[in-house]
Amino acid sequence: MATNDNINIIGRGITIRGSLTGAGDLVVEGRVEGQVNLKNHLTIEMSGVVEADIRADELTINGSASGNIDAGTKCSINQSARVNGDIKAARVVIEDGAVFNGSIEMDVKLPDDI
Amino acid sequence: MVATKEFSTVGPDSTVIGPSILISGKLTGDEDLTVRGRVEGELNLSKTLIIETSGVVKANVSVRNAIVSGVVVGNVVATESVELTREGRMVGDIRSPRVIIVDGASFRGRIDMGNAEPRPQAERPATRPVVRPAAVRPATLPARPAPQAAPARVMAPAKPQPPPVARVEARPEPRVEAKPAPPPPPPQPVLVGEAGKKKVLVKKKK
Amino acid sequence: MANTIIGSSIVIDGEISGDEDLVIQGTVKGKIALKESLFVEASGVVEADIEVQNVDVAGRVTGNIAATDKVELKADCRVVGDVRAPRILIADGASFKGNVDMDVKER
Numbered sequence: 001m002a003t004n005d006n007i008n009i010i011g012r013g014i015t016i017r018g019s020l021t022g023a024g025d026l027v028v029e030g031r032v033e034g035q036v037n038l039k040n041h042l043t044i045e046m047s048g049v050v051e052a053d054i055r056a057d058e059l060t061i062n063g064s065a066s067g068n069i070d071a072g073t074k075c076s077i078n079q080s081a082r083v084n085g086d087i088k089a090a091r092v093v094i095e096d097g098a099v100f101n102g103s104i105e106m107d108v109k110l111p112d113d114i
Numbered sequence: 115m116v117a118t119k120e121f122s123t124v125g126p127d128s129t130v131i132g133p134s135i136l137i138s139g140k141l142t143g144d145e146d147l148t149v150r151g152r153v154e155g156e157l158n159l160s161k162t163l164i165i166e167t168s169g170v171v172k173a174n175v176s177v178r179n180a181i182v183s184g185v186v187v188g189n190v191v192a193t194e195s196v197e198l199t200r201e202g203r204m205v206g207d208i209r210s211p212r213v214i215i216v217d218g219a220s221f222r223g224r225i226d227m228g229n230a231e232p233r234p235q236a237e238r239p240a241t242r243p244v245v246r247p248a249a250v251r252p253a254t255l256p257a258r259p260a261p262q263a264a265p266a267r268v269m270a271p272a273k274p275q276p277p278p279v280a281r282v283e284a285r286p287e288p289r290v291e292a293k294p295a296p297p298p299p300p301p302q303p304v305l306v307g308e309a310g311k312k313k314v315l316v317k318k319k320k
Numbered sequence: 321m322a323n324t325i326i327g328s329s330i331v332i333d334g335e336i337s338g339d340e341d342l343v344i345q346g347t348v349k350g351k352i353a354l355k356e357s358l359f360v361e362a363s364g365v366v367e368a369d370i371e372v373q374n375v376d377v378a379g380r381v382t383g384n385i386a387a388t389d390k391v392e393l394k395a396d397c398r399v400v401g402d403v404r405a406p407r408i409l410i411a412d413g414a415s416f417k418g419n420v421d422m423d424v425k426e427r
Contacts, residue, residue, distance in 0.1 A: 092221065
């Protein structure tokens with residue numbers, strides 16, 4: 001994770017529609033619809049709902065996300081998460097209990113003879 | 115599920131494909147299968163498929179459970195679960211109600227866990243049918259119906275030995291080796307005192 | 321013992337090749353080519369041509385067997401097919417139908 005110059009929280013009661021861009025870390029406990037473009041770490045908390053295409057360096061999902069995800073380093077889909085969409089990331093982790101439907105694109109190094 | 119090494123000490127009657135063996139064709143069976151070599155074609159099992167780090171499966175696979183530490187190229191349909199361990203590599207589509215991808219695994223393809231499964235947060239872990247290391251979420255089960263009971267059970271014997279504690283909670287599965295990732299709850303006494311849900315949150319944040 | 325075991329409920333329809341011992345308790349149809357030993361146990365059913373170094377048959381084999389070293393047909397086995405090897409043992413009680421060829425000049 002990059003430097004935590006500041007952490008922004010979108011609280012439970014808040015809904016944001018439109019495009020969200022930023023450099024700091026962001027925690028979503030409320031609702032975001034549209035687009036998210038973040039340089040650092042996005043966390044969707046259990047109460048959080050994001051219906052947006054997401055770009056972030058790192059993404060941690062405990063809540064609900066639908067849309068395409070492009071994470072630079074890592075996308076963690078935790079046990080309580082519910083995710084629909086296509087994911088592109090260097091590392092994707094799906095915990096037991098998470099519900100995910102969509103595609104995942106990581107770099108897979110296969111043996112040469114396959 | 116995660117302790118793949120456990121499975122490698124398979125019983126005498128289960129099937130092992132050794133590292134130098136290549137099977138090409140169609141393989142069906144009603145027992146666990148451990149692949150250390152190579153299987154190409156089609157693979158249908160009513161039990162668990164374990165692909166060890168040296169194993170390569172280039173096949174369309176239909177099983178109950180799959181634990182992948184080696185390589186899979188092909189589509190996997192599992193009636194219970196698919197797990198890609200730290201060393202697992204897979205290209206293909208997965209259809210299974212439970213899919214676990216551990217950090218370090220690599221995967222390219224689609225995942226379909228289905229949406230039919232009703233998912234009230236609280237009930238979900240309890241109704242899950244598949245074997246799992248019981249130590250993973252020891253407090254979750256009792257915490258929901260009887261939040262008061264949970265702390266006592268967890269706190270008392272937990273410190274010396276987490277796995278036996280979990281056993282107390284009536285999980286019949288014999289494979290009770292501790293999962294490496296989630297630490298047992300006792301070190302966080304404050305949170306253990308609360309209902310199970312909070313604890314889950316914290317684990318995520320670490 | 322052997323690294324590879326094909327358990328009794330397993331059915332393989334295709335080819336098996338490799339260079340380690342193989343124990344068959346289940347069913348294999350197709351072809352088996354090994355650089356080591358093959359053991360067809362009592363529950364094993366093989367409908368395949370077999371090319372191995374050694375083979376012990378206690379189960380059923382339908383197909384031709386060629387071994388570079390030895391073929392042993394144990395009591396109660398049932399083998400239908402031609403057997404070719406420098407050394408061939410057929411136990412009392414084995415049932416075998418086919419030709420035996422122990423003349424293994426290079427061919």
